[in-house]
Amino acid sequence: MRLLAFGGWGQLGSELAAVARDRHELIRPTRTEADVTDPDAVGRAVADARPDAVLNLAAFHQVERCEEDPGAALAVNAVGAWNVAHSAFLAGARSVYVSTDYVFDGGEPKGYEEVAPVHPINAYGVSKAAGEMLCGLVCPDSLVVRGSGLFGHAGSSGKGGNFVETVLARAAAGEPLSVVDDQVISPTAARDMAERVLLLLERDAPPGIYHAANAGRCSWFEFARAVLDLAGLSAEVSRRSSAGDAVKRPRCSVLLHTTSTALGLPPARSWREALG
Numbered sequence: 001m002r003l004l005a006f007g008g009w010g011q012l013g014s015e016l017a018a019v020a021r022d023r024h025e026l027i028r029p030t031r032t033e034a035d036v037t038d039p040d041a042v043g044r045a046v047a048d049a050r051p052d053a054v055l056n057l058a059a060f061h062q063v064e065r066c067e068e069d070p071g072a073a074l075a076v077n078a079v080g081a082w083n084v085a086h087s088a089f090l091a092g093a094r095s096v097y098v099s100t101d102y103v104f105d106g107g108e109p110k111g112y113e114e115v116a117p118v119h120p121i122n123a124y125g126v127s128k129a130a131g132e133m134l135c136g137l138v139c140p141d142s143l144v145v146r147g148s149g150l151f152g153h154a155g156s157s158g159k160g161g162n163f164v165e166t167v168l169a170r171a172a173a174g175e176p177l178s179v180v181d182d183q184v185i186s187p188t189a190a191r192d193m194a195e196r197v198l199l200l201l202e203r204d205a206p207p208g209i210y211h212a213a214n215a216g217r218c219s220w221f222e223f224a225r226a227v228l229d230l231a232g233l234s235a236e237v238s239r240r241s242s243a244g245d246a247v248k249r250p251r252c253s254v255l256l257h258t259t260s261t262a263l264g265l266p267p268a269r270s271w272r273e274a275l276g
């Protein structure tokens with residue numbers, strides 16, 4: 001397949017490039033070449049590439065900054081999603097929008113299937129929920145693929161690294177860590193998520209929403225402990241509550257994989273296995 005990925009030079013994009021090598025042709029315009037907020041630039045990139053599928057990995061996802069400037073979050077995560085999905089539609093290509101567990105409010109302790117109604121509780125989540133909806137409206141042949149707490153070799157460029165790297169760096173520097181213990185997620189290896197995106201395209205998965213987190217769940221505190229145990233580092237880690245944090249985040253945003261299972265796709269491996 002010929003794939004065109006916007007936002008393809010970040011954490012997930014780097015892993016996508018690694019897993020797509022020898023399997024597909026992957027074109028990754030930089031942000032300077034094609035900012036997703038610029039419909040003309042996006043349209044030109046799609047017309048030049050003539051792709052089978054257009055992937056949108058670009059995001060404004062610093063949660064605190066999204067809260068301060070929801071217009072900027074909507075411009076990238078929602079209007080940008082429209083621009084990319086619409087160009088895909090005009091080119092007769094599939095569209096893939098990468099999304100997040102933050103579209104949920106976190107009040108469901110069992111976690112969320114793909115069909116669960118979205119109800120975001122912060123500006124980032126609202127902008128991504130809007131992006132998901134717009135993709136489906138402007139390009140009916142759209143896949144929305146959600147992950148949660150991504151970790152990968154490249155680290156997130158938009159967030160300045162990822163949680164795993166931060167924990168390891170602090171521990172190596174001998175700094176104590178204080179980590180929230182009242183938010184539960186399904187950590188997602190960027191490599192596994194990239195592989196799942198390709199698998200969905202290769203199997204010609206029907207349009208719709210797919211969860212691509214690793215299996216299992218943990219609090220951020222438990223995640224930090226697992227990272228340190230695996231690295232053989234002893235560091236002081238204390239639990240903290242998120243009450244009083246500037247931005248509300250979901251308490252439980254575990255992503256369950258009902259759609260992939262129904263299609264007979266292989267189950268996701270556990271986050272602990274992926275971390276190793």
Ligand SMILES: NC(=O)c1ccc[n+]([C@@H]2O[C@H](COP(=O)([O-])OP(=O)(O)OC[C@H]3O[C@@H](n4cnc5c(N)ncnc54)[C@H](OP(=O)(O)O)[C@@H]3O)[C@@H](O)[C@H]2O)c1
Nearest residue numbers: 007009010011012035036058059100147149150156157158
């Ligand atoms: N990281 C997480 O924990 C997490 C969790 C759940 C879901 N997600 C979703 O997963 C996707 C990928 O995340 P990631 O960790 O790979 O992020 P990342 O490392 O920050 O990569 C994002 C990429 O998008 C580019 N970009 C940002 N704004 C753009 C714009 N206006 N136009 C074009 N490109 C733009 C960035 O380019 P520059 O570096 O040049 O700005 C970068 O290449 C995002 O959709 C995010 O919402 C992430």
